[in-house]
Amino acid sequence: MSTSSKPTAEHPFTDGRPPHLPCGPGDICEDVLLPGDPDRVALLAARLDDVRDFGRRREFAVISGTYKGHPLTICSTGIGGSSTEIALMELSLLGAKRVVRTGGMSSLVAEIPTGAFLCVEKATGYSSLAKLYSGDENATAYADRDLYQALLRTNLGDDTRIVSGMVGSTDSYYYGQDRTQKPSSGTAPKISYLKDLQERGAVGVDMECQTVLSVAPSLGLKAACLLGVHGNRATNDWLVDYEPTQRKLLDIAGTALARSQDNH
Numbered sequence: 001m002s003t004s005s006k007p008t009a010e011h012p013f014t015d016g017r018p019p020h021l022p023c024g025p026g027d028i029c030e031d032v033l034l035p036g037d038p039d040r041v042a043l044l045a046a047r048l049d050d051v052r053d054f055g056r057r058r059e060f061a062v063i064s065g066t067y068k069g070h071p072l073t074i075c076s077t078g079i080g081g082s083s084t085e086i087a088l089m090e091l092s093l094l095g096a097k098r099v100v101r102t103g104g105m106s107s108l109v110a111e112i113p114t115g116a117f118l119c120v121e122k123a124t125g126y127s128s129l130a131k132l133y134s135g136d137e138n139a140t141a142y143a144d145r146d147l148y149q150a151l152l153r154t155n156l157g158d159d160t161r162i163v164s165g166m167v168g169s170t171d172s173y174y175y176g177q178d179r180t181q182k183p184s185s186g187t188a189p190k191i192s193y194l195k196d197l198q199e200r201g202a203v204g205v206d207m208e209c210q211t212v213l214s215v216a217p218s219l220g221l222k223a224a225c226l227l228g229v230h231g232n233r234a235t236n237d238w239l240v241d242y243e244p245t246q247r248k249l250l251d252i253a254g255t256a257l258a259r260s261q262d263n264h
């Protein structure tokens, strides 16, 4: 990595500071949580100690601190593949080693209700960034096995329900998730994207997991995803207050990363 003070078009970093994330050399811990929404970074900051808040630029809010003594960065990715790839690249150049997406999804099956958690074993879908990095139209990307197992094993000693399975990711929240209250007048064939994802074996839908699991390994990052179930497309149930879910995502992922730190 060049830390030249002069940015170039090919590498537009200034004194090692990237063009998008609001931080620089020495600011990023090896372990990073990746929520989508920048407002959740502030929400989770309250649960860390020794917090350094680097502020926010565009959709990227970044803090570093310690979670129960374990150094941890939290960086929002924004929505979808494009901004997620930017976060992953800049984090990796700033020293990140392991990343866990902690976000929300809608379940595609009645058996995984709102309020539950999905530990993502693999991701399929239609994310353009996953296709770009893998060259595969229907790329299926896998979580780092050690991280995935550490997340799945994490028992908080309460009634938290963590199931495992495949998620389907799409760049589209409306049309690509069958939210066609205002249907497209385009000429694309009318198919059910959710049904297609279900037929491939997905039990949930989100907008970033396939990008995270496809892009991160090619940048030398170990990656996994843990999702809170915010909605259920089988029952049409929707969680209005998902702050408790977000706090629990931090507890599960922070605990798993701290416990598995010696293995990486």
Ligand SMILES: O=P(O)(O)O[C@H]1O[C@H](CO)[C@@H](O)[C@H]1O
Residues within 6 Å of the ligand: 035, 036, 037, 078, 079, 080, 102, 103, 104, 105, 173, 206, 207, 208
């Ligand atoms: O809860 P987050 O992490 O933001 O993730 C989900 O919510 C957003 C859509 O509302 C998309 O980013 C989707 O993947």
Ligand SMILES: O=c1cc[nH]c(=O)[nH]1
Residues within 6 Å of the ligand: 104, 105, 106, 173, 177, 205, 206, 207, 230, 231
């Ligand atoms: O319905 C949903 C909920 C969260 N994230 C999504 O992408 N879709």
